[in-house]
Amino acid sequence: MRKLDLAQALAEAFGHLEANRVGEAKRLARDLERAQPSLPGLRYLQGLVAMAEGDGRKAAQSLAKALAQTPDAVPPLLAMARAQALQQRHGPAEMAYLRLIALSPALAEAYDELGALYLACGRMEAAVGSLDRATTVRPKGAGAWYRLGIAQRSLGHWEAAARSFAQTIAVDDKHAKAYASLAGVLRRLKRASESVGVARQAVRLEPAEASHWLELGQAEREGGDLDAAVAAFREVMRLASDDIEALWLSAECLNALGRQDDAVAAYRRVLAQDPADRFGAALALAQCGALPPPGEASPTFIRTLFDQYADGFDRDLVEGLNYRGPAILIDAIGRTLGSGPFDAFDVGCGTGLLGVGLRPMTGRLDGVDLSPRMIAKARERRLYDELGEGDLVTALNRRPAAYDLVAAADVLIYLGDLRAVFEAAAAALRDGGGFAFTVEAHKGDGYVLLESRRFAHSLSYLRQQAVAAGFVSLLQEETATRDDRGQPVPGYVVVMRKTTSAPSRS
Numbered sequence: 001m002r003k004l005d006l007a008q009a010l011a012e013a014f015g016h017l018e019a020n021r022v023g024e025a026k027r028l029a030r031d032l033e034r035a036q037p038s039l040p041g042l043r044y045l046q047g048l049v050a051m052a053e054g055d056g057r058k059a060a061q062s063l064a065k066a067l068a069q070t071p072d073a074v075p076p077l078l079a080m081a082r083a084q085a086l087q088q089r090h091g092p093a094e095m096a097y098l099r100l101i102a103l104s105p106a107l108a109e110a111y112d113e114l115g116a117l118y119l120a121c122g123r124m125e126a127a128v129g130s131l132d133r134a135t136t137v138r139p140k141g142a143g144a145w146y147r148l149g150i151a152q153r154s155l156g157h158w159e160a161a162a163r164s165f166a167q168t169i170a171v172d173d174k175h176a177k178a179y180a181s182l183a184g185v186l187r188r189l190k191r192a193s194e195s196v197g198v199a200r201q202a203v204r205l206e207p208a209e210a211s212h213w214l215e216l217g218q219a220e221r222e223g224g225d226l227d228a229a230v231a232a233f234r235e236v237m238r239l240a241s242d243d244i245e246a247l248w249l250s251a252e253c254l255n256a257l258g259r260q261d262d263a264v265a266a267y268r269r270v271l272a273q274d275p276a277d278r279f280g281a282a283l284a285l286a287q288c289g290a291l292p293p294p295g296e297a298s299p300t301f302i303r304t305l306f307d308q309y310a311d312g313f314d315r316d317l318v319e320g321l322n323y324r325g326p327a328i329l330i331d332a333i334g335r336t337l338g339s340g341p342f343d344a345f346d347v348g349c350g351t352g353l354l355g356v357g358l359r360p361m362t363g364r365l366d367g368v369d370l371s372p373r374m375i376a377k378a379r380e381r382r383l384y385d386e387l388g389e390g391d392l393v394t395a396l397n398r399r400p401a402a403y404d405l406v407a408a409a410d411v412l413i414y415l416g417d418l419r420a421v422f423e424a425a426a427a428a429l430r431d432g433g434g435f436a437f438t439v440e441a442h443k444g445d446g447y448v449l450l451e452s453r454r455f456a457h458s459l460s461y462l463r464q465q466a467v468a469a470g471f472v473s474l475l476q477e478e479t480a481t482r483d484d485r486g487q488p489v490p491g492y493v494v495v496m497r498k499t500t501s502a503p504s505r506s
């Protein structure tokens with residue numbers, strides 16, 4: 001081929017690529033390789049062809065050759081960053097994008113794609129920074145606004161996320177996912193009625209998308225229209241027949257509507273579909289009188305519940321519900337057992353709020369919790385010598401006579417029958433050791449399952465269990481560890497001491 005022909009063929013090949021005719025482009029690239037392998041632009045073309053075929057590794061090889069010829073050329077560098085990202089080589093991709101930004105600070109794609117990369121590897125703060133820049137450089141980029149909203153949402157920056165999703169819609173009013181995401185964030189911000197309207201837009205734009213109907217159902221439920229919510233959940237189940245979340249939410253709405261038989265049937269279907277019971281259907285069925293009350297909430301339900309809460313737990317509980325269980329328990333321990341130092345086990349330690357008060361009075365401080373995400377939060381505090389994931393009874397039984405203090409702040413409310421807990425606490429304590437805990441108060445006998453689906457225990461029941469497991473009571477006082485709808489939730493704070501010889505149970 002003559003020089004002119006070569007240049008023409010190269011331009012033609014790029015044209016084919018642009019028009020998505022990858023085969024044609026590839027054929028021309030092969031001809032050009034045979035005619036003049038060092039032709040400027042050829043390696044870049046080959047890199048783009050490989051990218052179009054989804055072969056990131058081959059693309060990176062060609063692009064490396066292109067960049068060896070022209071190290072500061074923006075198009076091959078952008079293609080290289082994409083080739084690395086395609087191979088999930090996050091480090092080299094990040095380097096390439098950062099170099100690109102240094103070379104071309106107004107290149108919106110670079111900020112946007114770097115932000116998407118950070119999103120994919122969970123670096124949310126960095127994602128927000130990069131996507132924020134992308135939207136400043138190119139305010140009309142709906143994708144960048146949407147991704148910015150996703151990153152802000154995952155950081156719990158609800159107001160900012162709402163603004164970003166609204167901006168996405170302002171740029172592209174057909175962006176159904178942005179409507180659905182905005183609806184979810186508005187619900188979170190307790191702006192339920194706005195959320196309904198926005199969710200309706202999502203289903204109008206993409207009526208076959210089950211997740212939009214799920215969002216609409218939740219918005220309707222929180223907006224108080226339970227019949228509309230049930231109808232939306234029915235639509236989810238029509239589109240995605242095995243959607244257990246819609247089935248569960250529908251059961252909850254039917255229950256609230258007083259349609260007990262329909263609710264029980266739906267709860268039963270949930271439990272049949274998920275015998276590990278992550279939604280707590282057995283508790284709901286017990287409340288409806290359709291099953292005997294279980295001895296405890298299902299561990300899968302507890303794990304799911306607290307994994308969901310983990311990120312906002314400290315803020316929501318302490319600020320939202322005025323949670324003060326740890327301070328109440330620390331005070332009771334100080335008044336009865338003294339200031340230590342104790343070897344202590346914080347069972348159901350959650351995010352470690354109790355550990356903050358316990359640490360100064362402990363030699364060794366261990367913690368256990370069912371929820372891995374709560375444990376991860378507790379680990380960030382660097383207070384505990386050992387933190388384990390699992391059930392507290394099992395964990396206590398594994399450590400015979402290892403502790404001077406076992407403490408449980410707002411944990412036993414998820415268990416009804418406390419016999420195994422008392423026995424396990426006695427086994428884990430040294431003689432004379434203390435067992436300190438809070439519970440919700442039941443004024444009758446035994447224990448009951450409350451409407452909140454937590455358990456409440458009577459003082460007589462606690463006394464009975466204590467004696468049977470070999471404890472003497474040091475303190476039992478009325479208290480309230482948190483508020484519910486502005487009212488203190490009645491409870492007890494209890495401290496017991498293990499006696500030297502525990503009686504055997506009959």
Ligand SMILES: C[S@@+](CC[C@H](N)C(=O)[O-])C[C@H]1O[C@@H](n2cnc3c(N)ncnc32)[C@H](O)[C@@H]1O
Binds near residue numbers: 369
């Ligand atoms: C309301 S939070 C209290 C957390 C912490 N004690 C505090 O005061 O901040 C209850 C915690 O108990 C945990 N939990 C409930 N039942 C449990 C069990 N059987 N074994 C271990 N952890 C349990 C939950 O996962 C959750 O983290």
